[in-house]
Amino acid sequence: MTTLFLGRPIWYNPKxxxxxxxxxxxxxxxxFDIYSFSHITHGILLYFFFKYLNTNVIYGLxxxxxxxxxxxxxxxxxxxxxxxxxxxxxxxxxGDSIVNIIGDTIFTILGYYLAYKSLKLSVIYLFLSEI
Numbered sequence: 001m002t003t004l005f006l007g008r009p010i011w012y013n014p015k016x017x018x019x020x021x022x023x024x025x026x027x028x029x030x031x032f033d034i035y036s037f038s039h040i041t042h043g044i045l046l047y048f049f050f051k052y053l054n055t056n057v058i059y060g061l062x063x064x065x066x067x068x069x070x071x072x073x074x075x076x077x078x079x080x081x082x083x084x085x086x087x088x089x090x091x092x093x094x095g096d097s098i099v100n101i102i103g104d105t106i107f108t109i110l111g112y113y114l115a116y117k118s119l120k121l122s123v124i125y126l127f128l129s130e131i
Contacts, residue, residue: 008076010098023089028096031103039104041129042068043111044122051115061112068108072101 012029019030027033043064050060074080076095084090096104115122 008095008098008101012097023092025092028093028100030097031099032107033100033103036100036103036107037129039068039107040111040114041126042071043108043113044115044126045111046108047112047115047122057116061109064108064112065105068105069101072096072104076101 011031012026016026016030017032019026019028019033021027022034028035046064046067047060050063055063081093081095084093111122111125114125
C-alpha cells in the first residue's frame with residue numbers, strides 16, 4: 001500500500017479482485033468490494049436521468065462516467081472520509097484505492113448498460129438491491 005497515485009494507494013496487499021468485508025482492512029482497496037454493487041444503481045439511475053433529458057445514449061454514457069469519477073474524487077476527500085468514519089459501520093474506512101475507483105466506475109458502466117438493454121431488468125435490479 002506504499003505506492004500512491006493522486007494521494008490514493010494503487011492497490012492493497014495482498015491483491016485480490018474482490019473483498020467481502022463490510023469494514024475491513026481491504027474494503028474499498030480491492031478492485032471490487034461489497035459496495036461496488038451500489039454503483040450499478042448509479043449507472044441505472046443516471047441512464048434514466050439522461051433518457052428523461054433526451055440525451056444521446058453515448059453522450060449520456062460519457063456524462064455518466066464523468067459524474068461517477070467526480071463522485072469518486074469527492075468521496076475520497078479527507079472531509080468525506082472523516083464523515084464516513086463517524087458512523088460505526090465505517091470506522092475503518094480510509095478511502096478508495098485507485099483500482100477500486102476503476103472497479104466502481106466499471107460497475108457504474110454496467111448499470112448504465114443494463115438499463116440501456118433492459119429497462120425491466122434494471123428496475124428489478126433497483127428493487128432487489130434496496131431489499
